[in-house]
Amino acid sequence: MDLDLSEEQQMIIDTTRAVLGEHSTSEVVRLMEDDPKGVAEELWKQLSEVGFNGLLIPESYGGGGMTLLEAAFFYEELGRFMAPVPHFVSCVMSAGVLLEAGSKAQKETWLPKIADGSAILTTAWYEPGRGQGEAGVALEAVSSGDGFVLSGVKRSVPYAAVADQLVVLARTADGVDLFLVDPTSEGLTLTFHQSQGREPHYRIDFDGVQVPAENRIGAAGSGWATWNTVMHDGIILQAASAVGGADRCLMETVEYANQRVQFDKPLGAFQALAHYMADASTKIDGGRVLVHEAAWNRVQGRSVARFAPMAKLFCAETYRETTRVCAQIWGGVAFTIEYDVQMFFRRAKHLQLSWWDTPYLEELVAADVLDR
Amino acid sequence: MNFDFSPEEQKFAEEVDQWLTENHDPVVMDHHRENFTQLADTPERRAFMKKLAAQGWLGMSWPKEYGGQEIEGVYEYILNEALSKHAAPQIGKGVGIIGKTLIRHGSDKLKDEFLPKVLHADIEFAVGYSEPEAGSDAANMQLKAEKVDGGWNLNGQKMWTTSAHFADWYWVGARTDPDKSKHAGLSLFLIPMDHPGLEVQSLPTIGKDTTNQVFFEDVFVPDDYLVGERGKGFQYISEALDLERFTMFTLSPIANRTDVLVDWVKAAQRDDAPLKNDPNVRRTIAQIVTDTAVAKGLSTRFVCAAKDGGGKPPTIPSSQYKLFTTSLSQRVCKDALDITGHEGTIMEGQDEAPLRGRFEGAYRATMNETVGGGSSEIQKNIIARRHLGLPKNF
Numbered sequence: 055m056d057l058d059l060s061e062e063q064q065m066i067i068d069t070t071r072a073v074l075g076e077h078s079t080s081e082v083v084r085l086m087e088d089d090p091k092g093v094a095e096e097l098w099k100q101l102s103e104v105g106f107n108g109l110l111i112p113e114s115y116g117g118g119g120m121t122l123l124e125a126a127f128f129y130e131e132l133g134r135f136m137a138p139v140p141h142f143v144s145c146v147m148s149a150g151v152l153l154e155a156g157s158k159a160q161k162e163t164w165l166p167k168i169a170d171g172s173a174i175l176t177t178a179w180y181e182p183g184r185g186q187g188e189a190g191v192a193l194e195a196v197s198s199g200d201g202f203v204l205s206g207v208k209r210s211v212p213y214a215a216v217a218d219q220l221v222v223l224a225r226t227a228d229g230v231d232l233f234l235v236d237p238t239s240e241g242l243t244l245t246f247h248q249s250q251g252r253e254p255h256y257r258i259d260f261d262g263v264q265v266p267a268e269n270r271i272g273a274a275g276s277g278w279a280t281w282n283t284v285m286h287d288g289i290i291l292q293a294a295s296a297v298g299g300a301d302r303c304l305m306e307t308v309e310y311a312n313q314r315v316q317f318d319k320p321l322g323a324f325q326a327l328a329h330y331m332a333d334a335s336t337k338i339d340g341g342r343v344l345v346h347e348a349a350w351n352r353v354q355g356r357s358v359a360r361f362a363p364m365a366k367l368f369c370a371e372t373y374r375e376t377t378r379v380c381a382q383i384w385g386g387v388a389f390t391i392e393y394d395v396q397m398f399f400r401r402a403k404h405l406q407l408s409w410w411d412t413p414y415l416e417e418l419v420a421a422d423v424l425d426r
Numbered sequence: 427m428n429f430d431f432s433p434e435e436q437k438f439a440e441e442v443d444q445w446l447t448e449n450h451d452p453v454v455m456d457h458h459r460e461n462f463t464q465l466a467d468t469p470e471r472r473a474f475m476k477k478l479a480a481q482g483w484l485g486m487s488w489p490k491e492y493g494g495q496e497i498e499g500v501y502e503y504i505l506n507e508a509l510s511k512h513a514a515p516q517i518g519k520g521v522g523i524i525g526k527t528l529i530r531h532g533s534d535k536l537k538d539e540f541l542p543k544v545l546h547a548d549i550e551f552a553v554g555y556s557e558p559e560a561g562s563d564a565a566n567m568q569l570k571a572e573k574v575d576g577g578w579n580l581n582g583q584k585m586w587t588t589s590a591h592f593a594d595w596y597w598v599g600a601r602t603d604p605d606k607s608k609h610a611g612l613s614l615f616l617i618p619m620d621h622p623g624l625e626v627q628s629l630p631t632i633g634k635d636t637t638n639q640v641f642f643e644d645v646f647v648p649d650d651y652l653v654g655e656r657g658k659g660f661q662y663i664s665e666a667l668d669l670e671r672f673t674m675f676t677l678s679p680i681a682n683r684t685d686v687l688v689d690w691v692k693a694a695q696r697d698d699a700p701l702k703n704d705p706n707v708r709r710t711i712a713q714i715v716t717d718t719a720v721a722k723g724l725s726t727r728f729v730c731a732a733k734d735g736g737g738k739p740p741t742i743p744s745s746q747y748k749l750f751t752t753s754l755s756q757r758v759c760k761d762a763l764d765i766t767g768h769e770g771t772i773m774e775g776q777d778e779a780p781l782r783g784r785f786e787g788a789y790r791a792t793m794n795e796t797v798g799g800g801s802s803e804i805q806k807n808i809i810a811r812r813h814l815g816l817p818k819n820f
């Protein structure tokens with residue numbers, strides 16, 4: 055047993071921090087909050103150049119061929135710096151879906167471009183009034199001629215305005231299928247809607263959108279299985295990102311608590327507040343090991359059916375609760391736009407609700423524990 | 427990064443587990459005793475400890491010159507986890523607190539007298555730090571040790587001395603230098619438990635067993651039985667506490683309760699329907715299992731920090747582990763009772779009770795975990811000051 059980082063892993067962390075420290079400053083993050091495109095261009099360019107966009111993509115497709123463990127280190131930093139980039143939807147989820155089930159042509163077309171940042175793919179999954187499970191996928195894909203016709207509504211599609219291609223979950227006669235859809239297709243309308251974490255989201259109306267048959271990803275009816283597999287990787291990274299966000303928010307709060315004086319003492323000298331911070335630090339450190347253990351198990355080829363949802367369940371709640379107590383410690387200023395703590399506070403809850411929420415994750419864990 | 431034990435460690439864990447299975451004895455090993463399982467308080471349990479000693483499993487991490495094997499502390503961790511998993515007595519105070527302190531600081535005479543006995547499980551100790559006025563504030567011990575010809579004369583009182591009613595020797599902190607500062611005025615002594623000046627009074631608890639208060643009346647202790655240097659008592663105690671935190675609150679009993687609860691829920695019926703289909707039960711189980719995994723992660727951190735630290739105590743990971751795990755331990759018992767519902771009120775030991783009242787008993791037994799061995803609040807003080815760098819807050 056050892057928790058030491060290899061030199062390479064440490065380098066990933068250091069490089070990421072250097073890039074994000076320069077290009078994902080509070081000013082940049084704030085600027086992107088109201089931008090309908092929402093991509094910090096210089097940051098995105100730098101991440102591609104350093105090779106982080108292709109982190110999880112094999113070298114044969116122009117990627118770095120690293121493992122989920124390295125990605126977890128990287129994601130903790132993305133969370134720490136609230137990086138406004140479409141990395142997750144493009145380089146993790148879309149790339150993951152293609153790697154898992156894509157045809158040779160699909161992979162060859164898109165993976166190198168995802169890896170070098172020249173293309174952005176996003177995922178169209180959530181639907182109005184529907185849940186995050188398989189049954190939630192209702193958008194219809196009707197087979198017609200040598201293709202499909204898609205009709206229905208997706209919501210909360212991240213970064214759709216800059217996407218070169220959408221990975222759409224749709225319901226076919228065979229079950230759930232995944233499709234690559236060109237966002238400029240006829241019958242497809244994007245409408246911007248703002249999200250709590252200020253990730254630019256879009257409602258997409260599909261009104262008889264034609265999709266060629268070769269754009270289906272994987273065998274007929276295999277869409278949910280593919281999505282489910284990739285999501286198990288994805289939520290480990292979401293958990294890592296939560297750890298980073300919580301850690302940074304706590305560290306900034308500790309600094310503030312050492313400076314701000316009331317009743318002739320720094321706030322940190324009030325035990326009620328110090329204990330909030332001690333609790334938060336314990337959960338953050340515990341959450342981080344859980345993320346690493348989940349990612350490590352994945353790399354060993356062991357099942358993460360339980361570890362992955364546990365990691366996201368715990369870390370997302372830790373992030374949320376940490377930002378709640380941090381806001382409490384900052385006092386009134388936390389409520390103002392001017393201070394950064396609100397940015398973490400909003401992102402934490404957004405993260406918890408996204409990419410499988412608490413009830414869904416609890417059920418995944420419960421099913422693995424009780425029903426097997 | 428590696429979350430598995432090394433092949434050698436794994437082999438040892440399996441060896442111990444198998445040995446414990448083969449040597450299973452319901453009189454010695456009883457999960458219903460909860461935290462008190464760790465004590466070797468009866469003739470049967472002492473005989474069991476002698477068997478452990480014969481396996482060479484006591485003092486494995488000690489230096490060779492004192493009869494140890496100089497192997498990494500992780501083996502003692504593995505051993506203790508296996509012992510607690512089987513509800514067997516654990517290698518505790520003798521190997522850890524007393525043995526390691528004597529090796530570091532004791533005279534040759536004390537080493538020669540006590541270390542072989544520890545290795546052969548010929549001796550049980552009681553540890554006396556706490557007093558009526560010295561709880562969390564352990565340095566506030568008032569037990570008076572006055573210098574007299576050839577030794578020391580002790581008068582006063584100890585509180586909460588677990589094991590005093592069966593132990594052979596007493597490891598005691600006392601104030602030798604009242605003029606010095608609170609921390610610098612304490613020294614450690616070894617006293618035979620059957621000393622006529624000691625009076626042990628039982629303090630029954632709501633757990634399965636008892637702890638004690640001990641009264642000292644002109645207890646003479648020869649000079650040789652002051653451990654190490656006069657005035658260094660508190661330093662030695664602090665060093666040893668880091669170890670105790672770890673061995674006192676092994677993860678296995680908590681993981682075991684979670685497993686027992688899960689197995690019970692899988693099979694239980696309520697109103698003719700499987701209990702496991704109740705959404706509230708499912709949520710609760712998911713949360714408990716997840717938190718148990720986090721506790722394991724925190725214990726992994728602790729073990730790794732201890733390995734890397736080169737003998738430096740991993741104070742922060744140990745405090746975080748203790749803080750999280752003891753409150754989880756209570757939560758698991760609470761949630762288990764909520765899941766068993768009203769039948770959970772049936773007191774432990776009766777067949778009508780779910781799991782023979784395992785959780786009714788555990789609910790009581792775990793009450794003290796967040797207090798003993800440094801309370802949760804004390805752990806938070808340590809984390810806040812020494813890890814986060816916040817000002818002294820009490």
Ligand SMILES: Cc1cc2nc3c(=O)[nH]c(=O)nc-3n(C[C@H](O)[C@H](O)[C@H](O)COP(=O)(O)OP(=O)(O)OC[C@H]3O[C@@H](n4cnc5c(N)ncnc54)[C@H](O)[C@@H]3O)c2cc1C
Nearest residue numbers: 553554555556561562586587588637797798799801803820
């Ligand atoms: C069953 C049992 C077995 C024990 N076995 C032993 C043993 O073998 N040997 C031994 O020496 N001791 C033993 N103890 C004593 C144990 O270590 C003490 O109970 C513990 O240190 C707490 O001390 P206290 O009970 O006096 O509580 P107190 O110190 O009075 O604490 C009461 C409350 O105040 C809080 N508090 C205290 N100081 C602070 C602070 N600075 N900041 C915030 N909150 C604070 C505590 O967290 C707690 O919640 C045992 C106790 C029990 C109940």
